[in-house]
Amino acid sequence: MGFINCVNVSMVSNLINYPLILVNLKSYSETMGAKAEELAEITQKISSDTGIRIGLAPQFTDIQRLKRFEIPIFSQHIDGIFPGAHTGHILAEAVKSSGSVGTILNHSERRMLLSDIESALKRTKEVDLISVVCVNTTNVGMAVAAFDPDIIAIEPPELIGTGIAVSKAKPEIILESVEAIKRINKNVTVLCGAGITCGEDVFSAIKLGSSGVLVASGIVKASNWKNILQEFADAALKAKKDEGTE
Amino acid sequence: MGFINCVNVSMVSNLINYPLILVNLKSYSETMGAKAEELAEITQKISSDTGIRIGLAPQFTDIQRLKRFEIPIFSQHIDGIFPGAHTGHILAEAVKSSGSVGTILNHSERRMLLSDIESALKRTKEVDLISVVCVNTTNVGMAVAAFDPDIIAIEPPELIGTGIAVSKAKPEIILESVEAIKRINKNVTVLCGAGITCGEDVFSAIKLGSSGVLVASGIVKASNWKNILQEFADAALKAKKDEGTE
Amino acid sequence: MGFINCVNVSMVSNLINYPLILVNLKSYSETMGAKAEELAEITQKISSDTGIRIGLAPQFTDIQRLKRFEIPIFSQHIDGIFPGAHTGHILAEAVKSSGSVGTILNHSERRMLLSDIESALKRTKEVDLISVVCVNTTNVGMAVAAFDPDIIAIEPPELIGTGIAVSKAKPEIILESVEAIKRINKNVTVLCGAGITCGEDVFSAIKLGSSGVLVASGIVKASNWKNILQEFADAALKAKKDEGTE
Amino acid sequence: MGFINCVNVSMVSNLINYPLILVNLKSYSETMGAKAEELAEITQKISSDTGIRIGLAPQFTDIQRLKRFEIPIFSQHIDGIFPGAHTGHILAEAVKSSGSVGTILNHSERRMLLSDIESALKRTKEVDLISVVCVNTTNVGMAVAAFDPDIIAIEPPELIGTGIAVSKAKPEIILESVEAIKRINKNVTVLCGAGITCGEDVFSAIKLGSSGVLVASGIVKASNWKNILQEFADAALKAKKDEGTE
Numbered sequence: 001m002g003f004i005n006c007v008n009v010s011m012v013s014n015l016i017n018y019p020l021i022l023v024n025l026k027s028y029s030e031t032m033g034a035k036a037e038e039l040a041e042i043t044q045k046i047s048s049d050t051g052i053r054i055g056l057a058p059q060f061t062d063i064q065r066l067k068r069f070e071i072p073i074f075s076q077h078i079d080g081i082f083p084g085a086h087t088g089h090i091l092a093e094a095v096k097s098s099g100s101v102g103t104i105l106n107h108s109e110r111r112m113l114l115s116d117i118e119s120a121l122k123r124t125k126e127v128d129l130i131s132v133v134c135v136n137t138t139n140v141g142m143a144v145a146a147f148d149p150d151i152i153a154i155e156p157p158e159l160i161g162t163g164i165a166v167s168k169a170k171p172e173i174i175l176e177s178v179e180a181i182k183r184i185n186k187n188v189t190v191l192c193g194a195g196i197t198c199g200e201d202v203f204s205a206i207k208l209g210s211s212g213v214l215v216a217s218g219i220v221k222a223s224n225w226k227n228i229l230q231e232f233a234d235a236a237l238k239a240k241k242d243e244g245t246e
Numbered sequence: 247m248g249f250i251n252c253v254n255v256s257m258v259s260n261l262i263n264y265p266l267i268l269v270n271l272k273s274y275s276e277t278m279g280a281k282a283e284e285l286a287e288i289t290q291k292i293s294s295d296t297g298i299r300i301g302l303a304p305q306f307t308d309i310q311r312l313k314r315f316e317i318p319i320f321s322q323h324i325d326g327i328f329p330g331a332h333t334g335h336i337l338a339e340a341v342k343s344s345g346s347v348g349t350i351l352n353h354s355e356r357r358m359l360l361s362d363i364e365s366a367l368k369r370t371k372e373v374d375l376i377s378v379v380c381v382n383t384t385n386v387g388m389a390v391a392a393f394d395p396d397i398i399a400i401e402p403p404e405l406i407g408t409g410i411a412v413s414k415a416k417p418e419i420i421l422e423s424v425e426a427i428k429r430i431n432k433n434v435t436v437l438c439g440a441g442i443t444c445g446e447d448v449f450s451a452i453k454l455g456s457s458g459v460l461v462a463s464g465i466v467k468a469s470n471w472k473n474i475l476q477e478f479a480d481a482a483l484k485a486k487k488d489e490g491t492e
Numbered sequence: 493m494g495f496i497n498c499v500n501v502s503m504v505s506n507l508i509n510y511p512l513i514l515v516n517l518k519s520y521s522e523t524m525g526a527k528a529e530e531l532a533e534i535t536q537k538i539s540s541d542t543g544i545r546i547g548l549a550p551q552f553t554d555i556q557r558l559k560r561f562e563i564p565i566f567s568q569h570i571d572g573i574f575p576g577a578h579t580g581h582i583l584a585e586a587v588k589s590s591g592s593v594g595t596i597l598n599h600s601e602r603r604m605l606l607s608d609i610e611s612a613l614k615r616t617k618e619v620d621l622i623s624v625v626c627v628n629t630t631n632v633g634m635a636v637a638a639f640d641p642d643i644i645a646i647e648p649p650e651l652i653g654t655g656i657a658v659s660k661a662k663p664e665i666i667l668e669s670v671e672a673i674k675r676i677n678k679n680v681t682v683l684c685g686a687g688i689t690c691g692e693d694v695f696s697a698i699k700l701g702s703s704g705v706l707v708a709s710g711i712v713k714a715s716n717w718k719n720i721l722q723e724f725a726d727a728a729l730k731a732k733k734d735e736g737t738e
Numbered sequence: 739m740g741f742i743n744c745v746n747v748s749m750v751s752n753l754i755n756y757p758l759i760l761v762n763l764k765s766y767s768e769t770m771g772a773k774a775e776e777l778a779e780i781t782q783k784i785s786s787d788t789g790i791r792i793g794l795a796p797q798f799t800d801i802q803r804l805k806r807f808e809i810p811i812f813s814q815h816i817d818g819i820f821p822g823a824h825t826g827h828i829l830a831e832a833v834k835s836s837g838s839v840g841t842i843l844n845h846s847e848r849r850m851l852l853s854d855i856e857s858a859l860k861r862t863k864e865v866d867l868i869s870v871v872c873v874n875t876t877n878v879g880m881a882v883a884a885f886d887p888d889i890i891a892i893e894p895p896e897l898i899g900t901g902i903a904v905s906k907a908k909p910e911i912i913l914e915s916v917e918a919i920k921r922i923n924k925n926v927t928v929l930c931g932a933g934i935t936c937g938e939d940v941f942s943a944i945k946l947g948s949s950g951v952l953v954a955s956g957i958v959k960a961s962n963w964k965n966i967l968q969e970f971a972d973a974a975l976k977a978k979k980d981e982g983t984e
Contacts (some may be wrong), residue, residue, distance in 0.1 A: 078333030088323030569826030580815030
């Protein structure tokens with residue numbers, strides 16, 4: 001018997017399987033433009049070697065550049081709008097046609113109105129984008145589960161960017177939120193994030209019941225992308241294998 | 247004696263001269279992705295033939311695709327942030343490195359906090375982006391002039407998308423705002439917009455003292471981009487020549 | 493057998509029972525200051541005569557004036573903040589100490605961030621305020637139910653202020669949302685609103701399963717407050733009695 | 739020769755003269771409800787004894803309670819709306835009829851859209867409210883001056899609540915902003931704020947050219963309101979007298 005959360009799930013054209021490592025490049029200059037391509041190159045190699053799916057969420061303007069890599073690219077946000085007179089907005093069709101397979105929504109640095117989360121999620125379904133909705137608490141996760149997103153990423157905001165892993169500081173929030181979210185909607189996959197900086201954090205996160213991690217500075221600011229991504233992927237692989245052999 | 251507003255001004259690497267026609271592609275599907283490239287191709291040809299500068303402001307994800315054209319590309323918005331932990335934001339460095347020469351700010355469909363307009367304008371100066379701040383009234387234009395933007399575009403929101411040209415419906419707002427804005431800051435260039443759909447609208451706008459137009463549906467939704475852009479460019483050229491010969 | 497939604501429920505110091513008619517005074521001048529007191533006087537009389545609970549949600553500055561009436565007073569909004577350095581915000585303790593027994597949250601004219609709805613609801617529980625969270629769709633209602641509010645008011649925004657009653661135009665949304673919300677959280681009471689202008693609308697709303705109505709212009713803009721409130725209360729009473737005798 | 743900024747100016751029904759001490763009660767529990775009345779009582783006494791005008795800006799729900807005192811009461815915010823269907827908004831007419839003589843706008847804890855500042859200021863003029871627009875920098879002050887507010891309060895946000903007085907930490911920002919704002923619009927009165935905690939801070943602020951101070955925690959959190967207000971008023975009086983005798 002194993003973690004049901006780590007079974008590969010055919011979903012949105014098989015672009016994603018679990019455990020998933022999703023790297024949010026935020027507005028970091030370390031991973032902008034040509035440097036985003038460099039990271040994508042490394043990511044593609046390690047993902048191919050280990051079989052662990054690793055996605056990147058670059059800045060909007062860099063989505064186009066990363067299209068050619070065989071890794072899943074996510075947008076950092078979309079607005080719940082339809083094509084039309086919306087200046088400066090992020091259209092679902094635009095991120096899709098630029099090469100994204102999914103989008104983050106409601107990140108703690110880009111909180112959304114409740115009604116906009118609903119409309120943005122409708123747009124992801126219409127254009128076939130994988131949705132990753134960030135939440136700060138189990139209760140918010142339960143609320144979002146009612147909207148039937150693909151993935152909910154639970155990130156205690158007070159740990160973001162600290163290097164103190166959620167899986168170490170608040171293991172109970174992972175256990176509790178996975179259970180509570182699945183109770184509302186068993187089709188939702190749960191990731192966790194905040195403070196993830198090493199393989200051990202990834203391993204514990206998966207062991208605690210999440211289907212992978214959402215990470216940003218832990219990868220972006222690491223001195224050696226190849227080493228840290230390898231460490232993350234190995235840890236995810238180990239957690240996955242544990243499951244298989246049990 | 248002529249319109250001082252139409253003299254060519256060397257500015258931000260000579261990328262812009264006046265009169266300027268700036269086309270805001272908003273989130274229209276008619277001008278997304280490959281279709282944005284098609285429009286850029288036509289724009290480049292007409293701009294080259296007439297010598298009238300025509301800029302395009304595509305969706306963020308399309309900036310990269312339009313980089314190769316010899317026309318000025320504008321972002322539809324930037325946030326007043328520095329590189330760092332800002333998920334889903336628009337970074338000045340990112341739009342610049344993707345190929346933009348400037349950015350629209352405070353469009354009526356993307357209104358900004360007063361304090362954010364100031365910080366975003368600081369960022370445009372730091373990374374050498376041409377700033378086009380949209381305002382709804384002469385008073386707001388005067389306020390913005392204190393921030394020393396490159397261009398202020400005055401657009402009465404009630405006329406946007408109506409096909410009723412600001413130069414016809416409210417000629418006095420152009421006269422008045424150009425005068426008032428220049429009184430506060432003579433280095434600011436004034437464009438006008440809202441409801442511009444034909445060459446005559448462009449001609450009147452320039453004759454009334456603006457240095458060009460900000461247009462969206464008037465071009466995007468036109469049945470023939472080549473014809474309408476030619477008509478706009480010819481009208482701008484005529485207005486410019488009138489000035490030269492006076 | 494009757495409507496379980498209309499049984500009187502002892503709750504938050506017995507201040508509320510059902511069916512409830514909640515009148516949102518918005519920023520209407522017709523019901524501001526002394527005129528709010530006039531409406532409260534009439535409301536108190538009719539409520540006392542019929543036994544039907546009728547609440548008023550005046551502007552923040554008028555809460556104090558309505559304290560003396562024996563009717564439940566609601567705030568139109570609170571922020572999810574604690575006492576402290578928050579200029580221009582609405583503090584739970586402040587509306588409570590001024591005489592409110594509850595507060596509306598997330599009205600379509602004052603939409604809130606998902607995370608702020610959670611924190612504002614926490615504050616209502618801490619200071620013992622009845623919470624009425626407005627939602628635009630059944631799905632949003634289900635999401636909010638996870639936060640365990642006292643009341644959810646479902647209001648299709650496209651009907652607000654139209655005079656076309658939700659109970660006539662979209663009876664299925666009432667049936668469906670009551671059922672769906674109760675499935676997530678059976679302790680939540682459901683009101684409905686939008687377009688309610690006559691006794692018949694109130695009667696149908698309750699018959700369809702809601703525990704009362706949220707109404708604004710239907711009362712505020714009526715030519716005779718006494719008559720319209722009497723009509724609403726009589727209809728609510730009739731719906732309640734129907735239940736008792738079945 | 740003296741400070742022209744301290745001359746008494748007849749304005750908005752003589753309710754205000756300068757130097758002005760404006761105390762922002764924010765959402766502090768120390769000055770809520772009955773405690774706001776206690777502070778108003780002390781304020782009224784000291785203001786009457788010294789002749790120095792001291793205003794209070796309580797929470798919206800407390801405006802009504804402070805109406806009876808002979809001191810100027812300010813709202814902490816208004817929205818740029820007209821009476822109508824605006825739930826949870828702050829209407830100019832409502833704060834006026836509750837007893838306010840003016841309102842703060844664009845406080846750093848309640849930043850406003852540029853276009854909303856303009857519309858809110860229009861409303862203050864229509865209902866005859868004194869406007870106090872907060873700004874964070876000299877440039878923002880110059881921008882706001884174009885809207886012709888009554889008072890601009892310059893508050894470097896990084897000093898708010900620190901106890902490090904703007905008049906000590908950044909004297910040049912007071913000198914510079916008073917000069918720059920007056921150059922754009924000589925009718926505007928300039929206050930300064932942030933970190934003001936003692937009489938000396940008040941004295942320096944006025945000596946540097948401001949017409950008074952905007953203060954919050956420096957008064958609210960003081961152990962003895964009577965003593966601290968007396969100290970502030972005495973310092974303002976001394977600064978005013980210095981001017982008269984020079």
